Amino acid sequence: MKIATWNVNSLKVRQQHVIDWLELSHADVLCLQELKMPDEKFPRAELADKGYRSWFAGQKTYNGVAILVRDGIEVDETQVVRNIPGFEDEQQRVIALTAGGARIVSAYFPNGQAPGTDKFAYKLRWLEALQQWLKDELQAHPKLALLGDYNIAPEDRDVHDPKAWEGQNLVSPEERAAFANLVELGLIDVFRKFDQPEKAFSWWDYRMLAFRRNAGLRIDHILLSPALAEGCTLCEVDKTPRKWDQPSDHAPVIAQLA
């Protein structure tokens, strides 16, 4: 089973990119973030035509997450969860379901804006709630995958210019500690289990010709529980759609599971 994650920065604008990339990648499960649309606008029928069922949690303008599952992959309809249970939040950032025997979590982590701001405090609270929930979720579902836009570059090698970024939002010690807490639960950043290009990123600013200069960050991740990581044979960033016309600023990340 191939599982993937992609922050599309508006599904309305990127709908055709998603359809084209599903055909290109043959992903079985695709987690999406930043839909930026209410549920009634979600292109469920168009994706169904292409052979994918959709589960989503959207809202107007901001945030919004989805999981697309290829026809033929079994989904347990009774186990769909939206948002972090017990964490009161207007913002639609989490959806989880069980597909092909694996617990799949699609998450859009808060951006945080800058250390010291209210939004940064919210990011840390959200991260703490996520970790607490996943601790229970792992007990119930030993085969678990956490995919999404983490808005955290876990190490300096995930940053094009670590010196310029030192202490900034997305790389600060507090955020990296929160990422380490997820790893502490047993989750594995499978991207690092395989050989990768020296400067491998998943996001590039629209400005400053950042993509052309490869001035990016690796902030989109696939973390797997040991039971899933064991059978994982590949994990990579696919930069292809970042080169298409009117691209998302993020590229998809894909992993091959047993």
Added chain:
DNA sequence: ATGGCCGGAGAGTCCGGA
């Protein structure tokens, strides 16, 4: 040169993103 690009909302020399 601390900006530059986007998408969305909706007409705010806007905001949020990362």
